Amino acid sequence: MTNRHFVFIEGSSRRDGNSAALASKAREHLPEGATSEWLNLADLPLADFEDPRGPEGASQVYPDGNEGVLLAATLRATDLVLVSPLYWYTVSAPMKRYLDYWSGWLNITGLRFRRQMAGRTLWGVTVGHADDPGQADGLATSLKFSADYMAMRWGGLLYGIGDRPGDVLRDTAALRAAETWFSAALVGAE
Numbered sequence: 001m002t003n004r005h006f007v008f009i010e011g012s013s014r015r016d017g018n019s020a021a022l023a024s025k026a027r028e029h030l031p032e033g034a035t036s037e038w039l040n041l042a043d044l045p046l047a048d049f050e051d052p053r054g055p056e057g058a059s060q061v062y063p064d065g066n067e068g069v070l071l072a073a074t075l076r077a078t079d080l081v082l083v084s085p086l087y088w089y090t091v092s093a094p095m096k097r098y099l100d101y102w103s104g105w106l107n108i109t110g111l112r113f114r115r116q117m118a119g120r121t122l123w124g125v126t127v128g129h130a131d132d133p134g135q136a137d138g139l140a141t142s143l144k145f146s147a148d149y150m151a152m153r154w155g156g157l158l159y160g161i162g163d164r165p166g167d168v169l170r171d172t173a174a175l176r177a178a179e180t181w182f183s184a185a186l187v188g189a190e
């Protein structure tokens with residue numbers, strides 16, 4: 001069996017925030033033998049995405065710079081974990097921008113980005129101030145549909161409650177869920 005490699009992509013707008021803290025807890029409990037890496041979008045800023053598609057479609061070359069680093073890391077993941085604060089019921093702007101770049105990567109000649117990502121697993125980790133995890137339904141739906149579109153498996157959304165940095169470390173239910181998050185059965189898996 002191929003070794004699993006978890007790539008965590010963090011998209012908070014502050015350092016040492018709650019979503020990173022919760023995802024770090026879950027990262028301490030990866031399945032046996034799994035490796036991992038962590039990238040923070042704040043260290044790899046992307047310009048606003050510009051849609052290159054005209055009437056004839058688009059063909060792009062493999063990107064360099066931060067975009068190239070993020071694409072390479074995305075392709076290394078058997079398990080891609082998107083770590084974002086809950087902002088206005090969805091992902092943060094940096095995380096949304098990173099996802100928008102996937103649309104450009106679909107047009108890179110010869111890359112077959114969708115085919116390469118197919119069968120890998122997408123996971124979400126988020127923290128909001130709301131006691132009601134249903135407030136993250138929009139975020140969960142957007143990631144789940146993105147996984148479906150890419151023929152990836154959807155691992156599910158780990159939700160924690162917190163507002164000030166460190167708050168989520170008092171959300172004992174979320175911390176308990178984090179301990180088994182990546183080894184529990186996939187949502188909807190046969």
Ligand SMILES: Cc1cc2nc3c(=O)[nH]c(=O)nc-3n(C[C@H](O)[C@H](O)[C@H](O)COP(=O)(O)O)c2cc1C
Nearest residue numbers: 012017018019085086087088089128129130162163
């Ligand atoms: C721009 C912005 C929008 C937010 N929107 C929501 C929201 O829709 N629902 C919610 O429960 N909390 C919301 N919050 C609170 C954050 O989710 C909360 O502070 C969280 O702990 C931030 O995660 P972080 O520490 O990883 O950045 C918002 C905070 C900000 C700054």
